[in-house]
Amino acid sequence: MGLSYVITVPRSGAALRAAALEAVVLAGHVVLYPSGVRQERPRPGGERGARPPVLLLHGFNDNRSVFVLLRRALGAGGLRRVEAYNYSPFSHDLRGIAELLAVRVQELCERSGHGQVDIVGHSLGGLAARYYVQRLGGDARVHTIVTLGAPHSGTRVAPFMDAHPLVRQIRPDSEVMAELRSPAPGCRTRFVAFWSEFDAIMSPPETAQVAHPDLIAVNVQVTGIGHLALAAHPAVIAAVRRALDGPVGALGGASGAVSAA
Secondary structure, three states: OEEEEEEEOOOOOHHHHHHHHHHHHHHHHHHHHHHHOOOOOOOOOOOOOOOOOEEEEOOOOOOHHHHHHHHHHHOHHHOOOEEEEOOOOOOOOHHHHHHHHHHHHHHHHHHHOOOOEEEEEEOHHHHHHHHHHHHOOHHHOEEEEEEEOOOOOOOOOOHHHOOOHHHHHOOOOOHHHHHHHOOOOOOOOEEEEEEEOOOOOOOOHHHHOOOOOOOEEEEEEEEOOOOHHHHOOHHHHHHHHHHHHOOHHHHOOOOOEEEOO
16 A cells, blocks of 8 residues: 655656766766775664664665765754664665665664664665565564665666576566565555656666565655665655654645645
């Protein structure tokens, strides 16, 4: 079951604007990428934040540097602890990534003094987080998962990359996707899935929506930006904060629309 919202950016020359913005974000990310290669050292326990901590999980062949702007926004005011988790770029199995994520979530709960965490996952990171809560019992530890351009129904982009086992697992007809389509009665985690029609990594773009009858999900369409920009655009960052700070209805008004114009 689910709801849908729309974040609208100016649509004049939308495709061209989206491509230009994606190029700018990519250039900035290339500069920042080396700073995020090393695994973040977990912070020791300290003052318990007012809100559940947030764990950020990057996408395929990426690292925590993709979340520089989002992390700063989520941690503003010191109300929540925000940490980022790097999984190996040589990972060959989404199930294995999810199992390691389970360990990191448990550790974060213990260090923060909270019984639950929230997760924000970009691309493959969002899918790994979903596998954790849906197939490994992680819904007991995760209150909300926000996904940014995650291939929830599998993506057909770049067929030449099928030599990589992890890429094969995110194809629509893979065993992993069959597991995620299977019933998930009683799953307690709430999902907020952001997707864009200009996301060139999601094929088709609608695959980034959560469409499962047993999951509590809100799908938020972002118009006018691409895959990398989903983790950096100010309108999306603001909407992610609202999704984590309040009820689902906080994402938009009565019309279900959020304007970034």
